[in-house]
Amino acid sequence: MLRFFSNLDHFSNRALKALAVVSSIAVVVLMLFLVVARYILGWSVVGVMELVIIAGMWLYMSGAMIASHQNEHLVVDFLYQQLQSDRARAIHQMLIGLGTAVICIFFMVWSWKMLAWGMKRPQTTPGLSIPLWLPQASIMLASVTCFAYAVRDTLRSISQLKSGKDS
Secondary structure (H helix, E strand, O other), X not given: OHHXXXXXXXXXXXXXXXXXXXXXXXXXHHHHHHHHHHHHOOOOOOOHHHHHHHHHHHHHHHHHHHHHHOOOOOOOOHHHHHOOOHHHHHHHHHHHXXXXXXXXXXXXXXXXXXXXXXXXXXXXXXXXXXXXXXXXXXXXXXXXXXXXXXXXXXXXXXXXXXHOOOO
């Protein structure tokens, strides 16, 4: 079972990095096209900025998920560095994991309500008529993923406490 979760973690990390790369490329290429089209060719292209914003949303949320995967979200490690024992450090990490999980629960509820509202009362972008739930889905995915990583980090800390060794 542990191997399954390890493989799932590895696969999700690679998928998140691929999503971030694709989103980054989309933002850069679309913005470059928009600048060239508007200022060099004199074209007014409808809808490109909408695509940039949607790709940007997916880029921001994939970045948040990657940071959460690597346990690098909002890191303030002054207290952690002051702790001398492995047990105290594990307790500290467990409290951070629990706090993050609780915050992510609120984040999941909020993003679910937003996504459900967007599906119930569908709205689209003005230029290309892209459904607004598409960028909202990135927020929902980020909230669920960050919660899963917070639970993972909490369970790792509890495992450290039970085993009595540092991992």
